[in-house]
Amino acid sequence: MRKKIALDMDEVVANVMPKFLDFYEQEFGKRLTRDDYWGKKIYDIPGAAHVRNVLYDKGFFRNLPLMENSQEVVKELSERYDIFFTTAAMEFRNSLEDKYDWLLDHFPFISWKNFVFCGDKSILRADYMIDDHPRNLLKFQGKGLLFTASHNTDEDRFTRVNNWLEVRDFFAQEED
Amino acid sequence: MRKKIALDMDEVVANVMPKFLDFYEQEFGKRLTRDDYWGKKIYDIPGAAHVRNVLYDKGFFRNLPLMENSQEVVKELSERYDIFFTTAAMEFRNSLEDKYDWLLDHFPFISWKNFVFCGDKSILRADYMIDDHPRNLLKFQGKGLLFTASHNTDEDRFTRVNNWLEVRDFFAQEED
Numbered sequence: 131m132r133k134k135i136a137l138d139m140d141e142v143v144a145n146v147m148p149k150f151l152d153f154y155e156q157e158f159g160k161r162l163t164r165d166d167y168w169g170k171k172i173y174d175i176p177g178a179a180h181v182r183n184v185l186y187d188k189g190f191f192r193n194l195p196l197m198e199n200s201q202e203v204v205k206e207l208s209e210r211y212d213i214f215f216t217t218a219a220m221e222f223r224n225s226l227e228d229k230y231d232w233l234l235d236h237f238p239f240i241s242w243k244n245f246v247f248c249g250d251k252s253i254l255r256a257d258y259m260i261d262d263h264p265r266n267l268l269k270f271q272g273k274g275l276l277f278t279a280s281h282n283t284d285e286d287r288f289t290r291v292n293n294w295l296e297v298r299d300f301f302a303q304e305e306d
Numbered sequence: 307m308r309k310k311i312a313l314d315m316d317e318v319v320a321n322v323m324p325k326f327l328d329f330y331e332q333e334f335g336k337r338l339t340r341d342d343y344w345g346k347k348i349y350d351i352p353g354a355a356h357v358r359n360v361l362y363d364k365g366f367f368r369n370l371p372l373m374e375n376s377q378e379v380v381k382e383l384s385e386r387y388d389i390f391f392t393t394a395a396m397e398f399r400n401s402l403e404d405k406y407d408w409l410l411d412h413f414p415f416i417s418w419k420n421f422v423f424c425g426d427k428s429i430l431r432a433d434y435m436i437d438d439h440p441r442n443l444l445k446f447q448g449k450g451l452l453f454t455a456s457h458n459t460d461e462d463r464f465t466r467v468n469n470w471l472e473v474r475d476f477f478a479q480e481e482d
Contacts, residue, residue, distance in 0.1 A: 134429065214429050220418040226402040242396040243425030250419040253310065253390050255431030255447070271431070 132212050134256035136246075136270075139217040139229065141262045141279040143204065143236075144194040147172075153184050171281045185221075191228040196236055199294035205239055207301060213240055216254055218266075219247035260297065264288065275300065308388050310432035312422075312446075315393040315405065317438045317455040319380065319412075320370040323348075329360050347457045361397075367404035372412055375470035381415055383477060389416055392430055394442075395423035436473065440464065451476065 140146050150172045155161045158178070167175065173182035184190055204213060215233055219225050226247060233245055246254070251261075252269035259270045260277055264285050267274030275297070276288035291297045316322050326348045331337045334354070343351065349358035360366055380389060391409055395401050402423060409421055422430070427437070428445035435446045436453055440461050443450030451473070452464035467473045 136429065214426075216429070219423075220406075220421045223403060223406050226406065226423070227399060230396075230399050230402065241425065244429075245396045245423075245425060246429055247395075247402070247421075247423040249417065249421060250390075253312065253392070253420075253422055253430055253432060255429060 132210070133258065134212045134214060135207065136214050136216040136251075136254050136256040136259040136261075136272075137204070138259075138261040138263075138266070138277070139215055139233075140191075140194075141197075142260055142277045143197050143200040143215075144191070144232065145197050146194055147280070148195060149184065149190065150181060153181055154178060157181065168280050169283050174281075186224060188224040189228060191222075191225045192232055194232065197294060199298075201236060203294040203298045204237060206298065208239055210305075211258075211301075212244065214244045214246055214254075214256065215240065216246040216248065216251060216256075216259070218249055218251065218263075220249040260291070308386070309434065310388045310390060311383065312390050312392040312427075312430050312432040312435040312437075312448075313380070314435075314437040314439070314442070314453070315391055315409075316367075316370075317373075318436055318453045319373050319376040319391075320367070320408065321373050322370055323456070324371060325360065325366065326357060329357055330354060333357065344456050345459050350457075362400060364400040365404060367398075367401045368408055370408065373470060375474075377412060379470040379474045380413060382474065384415055386481075387434075387477075388420065390420045390422055390430075390432065391416065392422040392424065392427060392432075392435075394425055394427065394439075396425040436467070 151162055154172055173179050207213060217229060219229055251266040257272045258275065259267060259272060260275045261267055262277045262279035262282055264282060267276060267288050274288050276282060276285060276290045278290060278292045291300055327338055330348055349355050383389060393405060395405055427442040433448045434451065435443060435448060436451045437443055438453045438455035438458055440458060443452060443464050450464050452458060452461060452466045454466060454468045467476055
């Protein structure tokens with residue numbers, strides 16, 4: 131039986147950072163540099179808590195750019211694994227259709243049967259999970275990979291992958 | 307740790323049958339009786355395949371009636387178990403917001419963190435699953451309960467529950 135990979139969307143295959151930077155710039159008149167935000171969440175910058183509210187907007191998740199190399203590596207992996215997109219969408223009612231359409235657009239080789247919109251990811255069973263949130267990996271019973279994001283740079287409890295080329299390398303080594 | 311119950315929506319807590327009967331009657335000018343459809347799906351009646359298309363309509367899932375006793379028994383169970391609503395929504399893009407709103411309306415005591423919209427349910431990990439589809443129970447590693455629906459009356463591979471009072475009794479016995 132093929133092994134399953136539970137694959138997060140935001141900050142793993144979908145890049146939310148450019149939209150946050152745009153919104154911050156609109157609000158505060160300053161384009162943040164990586165040094166300004168790396169190591170935290172943009173909405174944890176003092177005075178910027180309300181920036182998080184853009185996540186509730188219809189359309190926010192519809193036109194996010196792809197994370198570099200994610201499309202081609204997911205395509206390769208999908209030939210050997212069952213890929214499930216497992217995304218914590220439920221806080222954001224308005225994200226549901228946007229995420230659905232985004233996945234169909236960018237990953238047409240993954241069936242809608244393998245889309246999972248959820249909240250608490252402890253309900254998931256798979257062999258691997260790739261996620262940027264330690265809280266999701268902590269509850270997971272398979273092998274968890276922490277995908278590097280600005281907010282998780284201090285985390286050292288998990289196997290870390292910094293980008294999609296490292297994801298490709300990880301699975302190549304698993305199969306050796 | 308509290309045990310998890312993965313709970314299907316359609317034909318388990320949400321009653322889709324009255325809308326199908328309405329639509330059939332509109333199309334064919336005849337109100338089906340239980341004898342006409344029991345043991346099969348309405349859209350498997352010769353000539354009625356297109357009745358299934360109503361599932362794609364925006365609004366179809368928004369105002370379905372509750373299955374009898376489901377609300378109160380789920381409420382009781384939620385005091386002792388973590389209840390996750392796990393519904394195969396992904397074939398129907400238009401169902402996503404409708405199902406979300408329906409759950410918030412009818413089960414306000416279950417957090418959105420415990421809503422799971424998916425396709426292939428083999429991705430789920432829980433202690434119990436209550437579902438009307440044998441294909442979902444077959445892939446499940448916990449204890450599966452088959453909730454009686456017209457289309458599954460011939461099935462004999464699972465523990466069957468015919469209604470929500472029997473679900474209540476099943477869990478009372480589990481805890482004896």
